[in-house]
Amino acid sequence: xxxxxxxxxxxxxxxxxxxxxxxxxxxxxxxxxxxxxxxxxxxxxxxxxxxxxxxxxxxxxxxxxxxxxxxxxxxxxxxxxx
Amino acid sequence: xxxxxxxxxxxxxxxxxxxxxxxxxxxxxxxxxxxxxxxxxxxxxxxxxxxxxxxxxxxxxxxxxxxxxxxxxxxxxxxxxx
Numbered sequence: 001x002x003x004x005x006x007x008x009x010x011x012x013x014x015x016x017x018x019x020x021x022x023x024x025x026x027x028x029x030x031x032x033x034x035x036x037x038x039x040x041x042x043x044x045x046x047x048x049x050x051x052x053x054x055x056x057x058x059x060x061x062x063x064x065x066x067x068x069x070x071x072x073x074x075x076x077x078x079x080x081x082x
Numbered sequence: 083x084x085x086x087x088x089x090x091x092x093x094x095x096x097x098x099x100x101x102x103x104x105x106x107x108x109x110x111x112x113x114x115x116x117x118x119x120x121x122x123x124x125x126x127x128x129x130x131x132x133x134x135x136x137x138x139x140x141x142x143x144x145x146x147x148x149x150x151x152x153x154x155x156x157x158x159x160x161x162x163x164x
Binding site for chain 1: 084086099102103106107108109110111112142143145147148149150151
């Protein structure tokens with residue numbers, strides 16, 4: 001099974017984009033994980049090591065694809081959720 | 083059938099990225115078209131009207147997703163292929 005991980009930081013525009021991209025992926029061949037970096041700060045380092053520079057980003061079998069531009073990972077690190 | 087169009091301008095890095103993204107899309111639900119804007123200049127205006135600002139870009143049912151950044155569409159317009 002291939003692995004797809006979608007990294008985002010929770011903004012509505014990114015969530016909408018994410019929904020469409022995830023929807024298009026072949027679920028018979030890809031196991032899909034969605035990671036909200038705003039809620040799961042521990043994953044930020046993992047994402048960074050995988051090559052994520054900004055969100056939303058899609059990791060396909062270890063290769064990173066930055067989709068549009070929501071926020072830089074550096075900004076997500078210091079983001080406060082009210 | 084949903085429609086996915088992948089716009090690119092032919093650089094090897096973009097082609098590699100394209101291959102992985104196209105590979106991940108569910109072919110049972112998406113009809114896929116790949117458009118090389120360097121070879122098919124007439125499509126540049128079509129891409130522009132669809133919202134393409136840079137390549138590579140993926141159009142999913144009319145919504146545009148810019149994936150990474152290869153080249154701005156304005157630069158593709160004046161590109162010369164030797």
